[in-house]
Amino acid sequence: MWRSGNTKTTQIGFINRNLQEVLGTCGVKGNDHGQYSYKIICRKNECGHIYGSNGSDIFQRKCPKCDDGKAGIEYLGSPSIDEQYVKHSTSQSKAKKKEFCSICGCLVHRSGDYATPTIKGRSHATNHHFVAERFFGRSSNRRGEIRTPIFQSCPWDHEKETAVYCYECHEELLHNPVLLPEDVEKFKQLVVSLGFSEKIKGDSREMLGERIKLFHKVIRAGLDQIYKEFGGDK
Numbered sequence: 001m002w003r004s005g006n007t008k009t010t011q012i013g014f015i016n017r018n019l020q021e022v023l024g025t026c027g028v029k030g031n032d033h034g035q036y037s038y039k040i041i042c043r044k045n046e047c048g049h050i051y052g053s054n055g056s057d058i059f060q061r062k063c064p065k066c067d068d069g070k071a072g073i074e075y076l077g078s079p080s081i082d083e084q085y086v087k088h089s090t091s092q093s094k095a096k097k098k099e100f101c102s103i104c105g106c107l108v109h110r111s112g113d114y115a116t117p118t119i120k121g122r123s124h125a126t127n128h129h130f131v132a133e134r135f136f137g138r139s140s141n142r143r144g145e146i147r148t149p150i151f152q153s154c155p156w157d158h159e160k161e162t163a164v165y166c167y168e169c170h171e172e173l174l175h176n177p178v179l180l181p182e183d184v185e186k187f188k189q190l191v192v193s194l195g196f197s198e199k200i201k202g203d204s205r206e207m208l209g210e211r212i213k214l215f216h217k218v219i220r221a222g223l224d225q226i227y228k229e230f231g232g233d234k
Helices: 055-060 079-095 167-174 181-193 206-229
Strands: 020-024 037-042 050-054 125-129 162-166
Touching: 037 055, 050 055, 125 167, 162 167, 181 206
Parallel strands: none
Antiparallel strands: 020 037, 037 050, 125 162
């Protein structure tokens, strides 16, 4: 009865960055154009809440019950079956809770050997903030010490939120973006043309904040374009 969709994020077993797992679709139409409704279960903190979601929303979906996500939609599930599934999956979760990298999807662990050049070291779990703590004057390396913040509030409304990654995706991918000379030059031209450059540093960090927001905008634009080229979610 339940089947996967045609994209990566609509496959049965897919878990998004907010720990929402796809259980499949039975062909019920969603409430967005051209979408099917998918049955989703929350894997965050053993919540186990089940609800429906448009396929196009799965990649960013948050749980309506425990994470302030928007209300679920009809997915034509059987309550009795759902309750049995939740009971079974929750008991399994308590026995051995599994975590997966939010980017590559690999199974991660927290049993030591972090950063060692071994499979175990490369697959060690680590938490990473979506928006760096230092942007708000805080640092996990200097607990209790407050510095002048770049942002008074988060421009993207994700302050203090984190996701789980493997060592490779966290330390070697996210912390080391590849910017070639031509990439730097194009970004510089954007900075200058938008008035975010600085001849001499002053007390204000406003321009740095604008460059950070611009850099995210560039990344988002590139991701959106490539995402469209691969067909998006349906």
